[in-house]
Amino acid sequence: MAVLTVGGREIACPVSLAPMAGVADSAFRQLCKEFGCGLLTSEMVSAKALTMSDRKTKDLLRRAPIEAPFAIQLFGDDPEIMARAAELVMAWKPDFIDINMGCPAPKIAGNGSGSSLMKNPPLAAAIVRAVVAAVEVPVTVKIRKGWDEHSVNAVEVALLCQEAGAAAVAVHGKTREQMYAPPVDRAVIRQVKEALSVPVIGNGEIDSPEAAAQMFAETGCDGIMVGRGALGRPWLFAQINEYLQTGEVCTRPTPRQKMACLLRQAELAIAHKGEKRAMAEMRKHAAWYFKGGRGASKLRAKAGTLTTYQALEEMTKEALDLGCLENG
């Protein structure tokens, strides 16, 4: 598998974890790394909040030593504030700064940030230019196919970002209007790849080793980014890497191993956030781990009430007794 080189920095594995606010926290990222994921990215961080020294925002930047290489992702709509925020986060020693141009959430895109930048390519480029000038590390961007089907402009935005100094561009092959609904447009990712000289990372609907191979084959992209497909299944990174290297998948975690993984994620989350907050956030993760087999819906509902690690431990025993993880 080819090494991914971004701005002169080598990333040993070209399969990265997509940034996911409220989900891909330090605990989950650590597990993905243990299963062989390449680049990791922080949850998106508000440039404005950072410059106002918001404590909760700074908490999003904490990570474990294993989380490397690591990008900190910023969102915002003001080049000066984005540049100032990028300077500030250098104290956390990221390997890359990533700029969010894809978030569809109204509270982000409605304020001119995230995917809204797809509607304003000159501003998108000005932000990249300002951030590149502010920091020593390579700056990457994450874009979408376009705002809607009538304004598909990923190639234009990607080219402007490259000209402004971006060291790589990740493309989520969907419009903002689509939000997260399929299909992913791999043809548009291919067009971006053909237009750019910096690395292009393909993103969207990669939920299996075969889908990973398809993204590489159909787009010619230099790397891929896996999001929702890895939720409750961090071992997917090992499976993708095996498949890309040998055409076969060897990692097939047993139900017991899957539950051990869930408990380990909870332990890491507790170490970072304390039991109360960690277990509230682990509810959705537990439900993802329980997805797929017999009895899973009952367990998923129960996961929604989790408050303690002990309750989660009991739930994992119940899952094993029910035998509801075989297909998960």
Ligand SMILES: Cc1cc2nc3c(=O)[nH]c(=O)nc-3n(C[C@H](O)[C@H](O)[C@H](O)COP(=O)(O)O)c2cc1C
């Ligand atoms: C819960 C959730 C949170 C997300 N948060 C971010 C984010 O903070 N920054 C970002 O660039 N994209 C974010 N995304 C988008 C993902 O990075 C990715 O582009 C998208 O999920 C498509 O990939 P997938 O089909 O593999 O999930 C988020 C997606 C989800 C589902």
